[in-house]
Amino acid sequence: MEEVKYSERINEKLYIRKLPSGLTCYILPKKGYVEKQAVVAVNYGSIDTSFTVNGKDLRHPDGTAHFMEHKLFEDEEKNIYDCFSKQGAFINAFTNQTSTAYYFTCIDNFDINFRLLLEMVRKPYFTDENVAKEMDIIDQEIKMYKDNPYWRAYFNMLGRMYESSPVGREIAGTVESIQEINKEILYEAYDAFYRPSNMAVICIGDIEPEKIFEMSAELIPERETPELKRHYGSHGEGIEDREIRDKMSLSLPMYSLGYKDRILKGSIVDRITSSRVLLEAVFGDSTDLYGTLYNEGVIDPSFSYEYGGGPFYGVLVFSGVSKNPERFRDRVMEETARIRKEGLSSERFERILKKMEGRFIRHFNVIDQLVTAQVDLFSKETDLFELLESYLSVKAGDCERRVGELFQEENMVFSVVE
Amino acid sequence: METIDIGEGLHLHFINTDNFKTTAICALMRRPLLRDEVTVNTLLPGILTRGCASYPSLPDINRALEELYGALLNGQSVKKGEEQILQFYIDLIDREELLPKGLELLRQVMLEPLVYENGFDRGYTDSEKENLRNSITGRSNNKKEYARYRALEEMCWNNGRNEPFGLYGDGFEEDLDGLDNYNLFQQYQNILNTTSLDIAVVGNVNKDFLTDKLSSLFHRESDNQAALPKPSGQYETRERQQIDEDQDLAQGKICFGFRTGVEPVSDEFYKLMCMNEILGGGGSSRLFINVREKENLCYYINSFIFRFKGIMFVESGVEAEQFDKAEELLLQNIRAIHEEGVSQEELEGAKTSLTKKFRSISDHPSSLLNFYIGQKMLGDENGIEEFIEKINRTSRDEVCDMAGRLHLDTVYRLK
Numbered sequence: 001m002e003e004v005k006y007s008e009r010i011n012e013k014l015y016i017r018k019l020p021s022g023l024t025c026y027i028l029p030k031k032g033y034v035e036k037q038a039v040v041a042v043n044y045g046s047i048d049t050s051f052t053v054n055g056k057d058l059r060h061p062d063g064t065a066h067f068m069e070h071k072l073f074e075d076e077e078k079n080i081y082d083c084f085s086k087q088g089a090f091i092n093a094f095t096n097q098t099s100t101a102y103y104f105t106c107i108d109n110f111d112i113n114f115r116l117l118l119e120m121v122r123k124p125y126f127t128d129e130n131v132a133k134e135m136d137i138i139d140q141e142i143k144m145y146k147d148n149p150y151w152r153a154y155f156n157m158l159g160r161m162y163e164s165s166p167v168g169r170e171i172a173g174t175v176e177s178i179q180e181i182n183k184e185i186l187y188e189a190y191d192a193f194y195r196p197s198n199m200a201v202i203c204i205g206d207i208e209p210e211k212i213f214e215m216s217a218e219l220i221p222e223r224e225t226p227e228l229k230r231h232y233g234s235h236g237e238g239i240e241d242r243e244i245r246d247k248m249s250l251s252l253p254m255y256s257l258g259y260k261d262r263i264l265k266g267s268i269v270d271r272i273t274s275s276r277v278l279l280e281a282v283f284g285d286s287t288d289l290y291g292t293l294y295n296e297g298v299i300d301p302s303f304s305y306e307y308g309g310g311p312f313y314g315v316l317v318f319s320g321v322s323k324n325p326e327r328f329r330d331r332v333m334e335e336t337a338r339i340r341k342e343g344l345s346s347e348r349f350e351r352i353l354k355k356m357e358g359r360f361i362r363h364f365n366v367i368d369q370l371v372t373a374q375v376d377l378f379s380k381e382t383d384l385f386e387l388l389e390s391y392l393s394v395k396a397g398d399c400e401r402r403v404g405e406l407f408q409e410e411n412m413v414f415s416v417v418e
Numbered sequence: 419m420e421t422i423d424i425g426e427g428l429h430l431h432f433i434n435t436d437n438f439k440t441t442a443i444c445a446l447m448r449r450p451l452l453r454d455e456v457t458v459n460t461l462l463p464g465i466l467t468r469g470c471a472s473y474p475s476l477p478d479i480n481r482a483l484e485e486l487y488g489a490l491l492n493g494q495s496v497k498k499g500e501e502q503i504l505q506f507y508i509d510l511i512d513r514e515e516l517l518p519k520g521l522e523l524l525r526q527v528m529l530e531p532l533v534y535e536n537g538f539d540r541g542y543t544d545s546e547k548e549n550l551r552n553s554i555t556g557r558s559n560n561k562k563e564y565a566r567y568r569a570l571e572e573m574c575w576n577n578g579r580n581e582p583f584g585l586y587g588d589g590f591e592e593d594l595d596g597l598d599n600y601n602l603f604q605q606y607q608n609i610l611n612t613t614s615l616d617i618a619v620v621g622n623v624n625k626d627f628l629t630d631k632l633s634s635l636f637h638r639e640s641d642n643q644a645a646l647p648k649p650s651g652q653y654e655t656r657e658r659q660q661i662d663e664d665q666d667l668a669q670g671k672i673c674f675g676f677r678t679g680v681e682p683v684s685d686e687f688y689k690l691m692c693m694n695e696i697l698g699g700g701g702s703s704r705l706f707i708n709v710r711e712k713e714n715l716c717y718y719i720n721s722f723i724f725r726f727k728g729i730m731f732v733e734s735g736v737e738a739e740q741f742d743k744a745e746e747l748l749l750q751n752i753r754a755i756h757e758e759g760v761s762q763e764e765l766e767g768a769k770t771s772l773t774k775k776f777r778s779i780s781d782h783p784s785s786l787l788n789f790y791i792g793q794k795m796l797g798d799e800n801g802i803e804e805f806i807e808k809i810n811r812t813s814r815d816e817v818c819d820m821a822g823r824l825h826l827d828t829v830y831r832l833k
Contacts, residue, residue, distance in 0.1 A: 010439070032436075032437045033437065033781050034777050034778060034780055034781055035774075035777075035778045035781050079702070079707075081701035081702045081706075081707075082702045082767075084701075085700065085701065085702040085767050085770070085771055086763075086766075086767055086770070087770075088770040088771065088773065088774045089774075090700065090701075090771070090774070091701065092701075105774075105778070106774065107773075107774050107777050107778065133714060136714040137710065137714055137717060140669060140716060140717035140735065140736075140737075141717045143668040143669040144668075144669050144717055144718075144735055146668040146669075147561050147667050147668050147669060148560075148561075149559055249666075250556065250559060251552070251555035251556045251558075251559070252552050252555070252556055254559070284480070285476060285477070285480040286477045286480035286481045286483075286484055287477060288477055290476065290477060290480075291475050291476050291477040294476055294545070295541060295545060297545060297548050297549075300549050300552065300553075301549065321552065321556060321559075323552070351481065351484045351485060352484065354484060354485065354487050354488065355483075355484040355487065355488035356488065357487060357488070358486075358487030358488030358489070358511045359488045361439050361440075361487075361511055362439060362440055362488070362490075362509070362511065364439050365438050365439050365440060365782070365783065366782065367781065
C-alpha cells in the first residue's frame with residue numbers, strides 16, 4: 001500500500017507506505033527545518049495486559065508495557081544513550097494506554113541514528129539482573145506521580161469509570177504489580193507485540209522518504225505474525241460510585257470531572273473530532289459560560305478539557321483548580337441540558353471551526369507534536385491528514401447529538417483532590 | 419535578528435523567515451525586578467488581558483481571536499535574571515489579512531484598557547488578585563518547581579542576602595491587600611511613561627509594512643526607560659547552608675545551588691556550559707550514569723545554569739533517606755571532573771549535544787524569540803552560529819578548571 005497525501009490548507013505532504021513486512025511508514029518532509037525526528041511506534045500500551053497468543057492465554061502484570069519501554073534501552077555490549085549522544089541525537093521513549101514509542105531527534109547523522117533506533121527496538125536484552133535493577137527506578141517514577149495532584153485526580157476518576165478494565169489503571173502499574181514482572185514475561189510480551197505488522201516508523205524533518213522506506217525494510221525484517229487476540233474485559237458497564245475524594249493538603253481543591261462515553265459508534269477519529277469541537281463550542285474561552293465562571297472564580301487559567309479515547313473506550317474530562325468544584329459540576333450539567341434543548345448557534349459553530357483549523361495548522365510548526373500525534377493516530381489506524389479532514393467535516397448536528405450521548409449524569413465521575 | 423529603532427522608545431527586533439506556519443509577535447516592557455514592584459507587575463498583564471475598551475470581556479477578546487483563525491494571545495510577567503518583563507504575545511496563522519488585525523488587537527489590549535474613573539475594572543482586578551493569591555498559595559502543588567524556587571529564595575534573597583534573583587517572579591501574597599484597581603492603574607501609567615517598548619517578530623512579513631504599522635500603532639512620545647540592572651556572576655562567598663522542609667512527600671526533592679562567578683557575557687560562560695553538560699546535562703551525563711543508572715538512587719537528576727547570575731543548579735528526586743548519599747555522590751562527581759579530568763570523547767559528546775540544542779532553536783518561533791531577547795538583554799551580539807563556535811573551542815583542561823570553581827552555597831531538601 002502506498003499513498004502520498006497533500007493538503008493545500010497546510011501545504012505539506014505526507015508519504016505513507018506499508019512495507020511487505022507489515023511495517024507502516026509515515027514520512028512528513030519538512031524543508032528548512034534543522035531538526036529531524038524519527039519514532040518507532042508499537043501498538044502496545046498499558047491496556048494490553050490480557051491476550052491470547054497462538055492459542056495461549058496470558059495475563060501480564062499492570063505496567064508491563066512501560067517496564068519494557070525502560071528495558072529496551074538495555075544492550076548486551078553498549079550503552080545506548082551514549083551511542084545516540086555521540087551522534088548528537090537525543091533519545092527518549094514514552095508509553096501510554098495504547099502505544100509505546102521510541103524516538104530520537106537529531107540534526108546530523110540521521111541515517112546512523114535511525115539504524116541505531118531500529119536495531120535497539122529489534123534486539124531485546126532482558127536478564128534477571130537488569131530487570132531487578134529497573135524496579136527501583138520505576139518505583140521512584142511511580143512515587144513521583146503520586147505526588148502530582150493532577151495525575152491523582154485523573155486516575156482516581158478513570159479508576160471509577162473502568163473499574164474492571166486496565167483503562168482505569170495507571171500506566172506504570174503499581175509498586176506491587178511491577179514486582180511480578182520478570183524477564184520471561186517481558187520476552188513473552190515482546191514476541192507477541194513487537195511485530196512489524198503491529199509497528200510503525202514515523203519520520204518528520206528535512207528527510208528523503210524513499211531512503212527511509214529502504215532502510216526500514218532492511219532493518220525491520222519480516223517476522224512471522226502470531227495469532228494475537230487482545231482481551232479488555234468488561235468496560236461498557238455503568239458506574240457504581242460516581243464521586244471520589246482524596247486528600248493531599250492542597251491550598252485549593254483540584255478536580256477531574258469526567259464523562260464515560262458509552263456510545264461508541266462510528267469511527268474513533270470522528271468521535272474525537274466532534275467531541276472536541278463540541279467542547280470548544282460549549283465550554284471554550286469564547287463562551288458566556290466561560291466568562292461567567294471565570295469572573296466568579298469557579299474556573300481559572302488552570303481550566304482545561306479534553307476528549308480522548310481508544311478502540312473500546314472514550315473519556316471526556318474537565319480539570320483544573322477551583323475554590324468550588326461542586327459549583328463547576330452543577331453548571332456543566334445545567335449548560336448541557338440547555339444545549340440539548342436549544343442547540344448550537346450556527347454563527348458560533350462556524351467560528352469554532354475556523355479556530356480548530358488555525359490550531360491544526362499551527363501544530364505543523366512543531367515536529368515533536370506532530371510525531372506524538374501520529375503515534376496516537378497510528379494506534380487508531382489513521383493519520384494527521386485524515387484527522388484534519390474529520391475536523392473540517394464536523395457538522396453542528398454531530399455536536400448536538402454528541403451532547404446528548406455524552407453528558408448523561410449516570411456516566412459522570414466527579415473526582416476531587418483536596 | 420535585526421534591530422530597528424522605529425522611534426523614541428520603540429524598537430523592533432525582527433527575524434524574517436518563511437519556515438513557519440505562523441507569525442509570532444511579542445511586545446515587551448522591561449522592568450527591574452524589585453521587591454516593591456514584583457506583585458504589581460505580575461497582576462498587570464492579567465488584568466489587561468481580561469478585557470479592553472473595545473473588547474470588554476474575556477469571551478469578547480476570545481471571539482475576536484477565533485475570527486483570526488484561532489490566534490493565540492497572552493499577557494504575562496516573566497522573570498529573567500534580575501529583570502521582570504511584562505510580555506504580551508500574539509501568534510497568528512501566516513495569512514496576509516490577519517497581521518494588521520492581530521497587531522491592532524494587541525495594541526488595544528496593551529494600550530486601551532477598560533478604565534472607569536481612573537481605575538481598571540474593579541471586578542477584573544479583584545478576580546486577578548484572587549487568581550494570583552491562589553497560585554501563590556498553590557505553589558507547593560508542583561513539588562519539583564516549588565523546591566527549585568525555595569532553594570533560590572534561600573540562596574539569594576532570605577537572611578539579608580537581598581539579591582533580587584531570589585524573589586519569586588510572581589510576587590507576594592502580603593502585597594495583595596494593598597493593591598486595588600486605582601493604584602494599579604496609576605502604576606501602569608507610570609510604567610508606560612518610564613519603559614520603552616520592544617517588539618520582537620518572527621515570521622514571513624514585509625519589513626517596511628511592519629515598521630510602518632508599528633510606528634503608527636505604538637507611537638510613543640519619549641524614551642524614559644527606567645534603569646535596568648547589569649547581569650553579573652559576582653558573588654559573596656559563604657559557608658554551605660542547608661534548609662530542610664517537611665511536606666510528607668512520597669518522593670523527596672533535593673536541590674543544590676552553586677556559585678561559579680562566571681560572567682554571562684564572557685568566554686568562560688561557554689566553558690561552564692560544557693562542564694555542566696558533562697556533569698548533568700542529559701542521558702549520558704556523569705550524574706545520570708553514576709547516580710541514576712549505577713546507584714539506582716533517583717528517577718531524575720540533572721544540572722543547569724542560570725546564566726544571568728552565574729549559578730549552576732542541580733536538582734533530583736530521591737528518597738529522603740538517601741539525601742546525604744545523593745550529596746556525597748554529587749560532590750564526588752564534581753571532584754572527579756576537577757581532579758581526574760574528562761575524556762576527549764566526553765567533551766566531544768557534550769559539544770555535540772550543546773550544538774544540537776542551540777541549532778534547533780531555529781525550528782521554534784518561541785525559542786528564537788527567547789534566545790534573541792536574552793542576547794539583547796545581555797548586550798551580547800553573538801548569534802546562534804557564533805555561540806556554537808565558541809562552545810566548540812572549549813578544551814578539556816578548561817572543563818577541569820571550571821569544575822574547580824563551583825562553590826556549593828545552598829542545599830535545599832524537601833521531604
